[in-house]
Amino acid sequence: MKRKTSQRAAIEQVFCERDRPLGIEEILESGRLLVESLNQATVYRNLKLLLENGWLRQVYHPSLGTLYERTGKGHHHHFHCRLCNRVYDLPGCALNEKEAAPAGFVVEDHECFLFGVCPACREK
Ligand SMILES: [Zn+2]
Numbered sequence: 001m002k003r004k005t006s007q008r009a010a011i012e013q014v015f016c017e018r019d020r021p022l023g024i025e026e027i028l029e030s031g032r033l034l035v036e037s038l039n040q041a042t043v044y045r046n047l048k049l050l051l052e053n054g055w056l057r058q059v060y061h062p063s064l065g066t067l068y069e070r071t072g073k074g075h076h077h078h079f080h081c082r083l084c085n086r087v088y089d090l091p092g093c094a095l096n097e098k099e100a101a102p103a104g105f106v107v108e109d110h111e112c113f114l115f116g117v118c119p120a121c122r123e124k
């Protein structure tokens with residue numbers, strides 16, 4: 001008998017195929033195509049495991065809420081397409097923390113979202 005894809009493997013596959021930060025609904029929708037038994041509770045349970053073992057990290061988006069992305073990419077920023085609501089990774093960092101904050105502020109971290117229209121939506 002062929003072993004069925006585990007729920008966790010299905011979720012991992014979704015992240016590897018999309019290669020961008022994902023919200024719970026897209027994870028659930030895409031994961032269900034691989035493993036039918038997936039539901040919101042099982043997705044959350046598996047996301048929690050993948051966060052705990054460091055395979056995923058959370059990204060807090062100002063309007064989309066919590067997104068999940070794969071770790072190991074290094075520091076980078078994100079682009080939010082206002083038409084398709086997808087969030088894309090942007091390479092590298094164009095922000096100089098020392099110049100961005102006034103004197104007296106100690107910057108420890110930053111997160112940056114660019115908003116606009118993605119190439120796929122521009123072509124429509
Ligand atoms: Zn788009």
Ligand SMILES: [Zn+2]
Nearest residue numbers: 076093094095
């Ligand atoms: Zn940065």
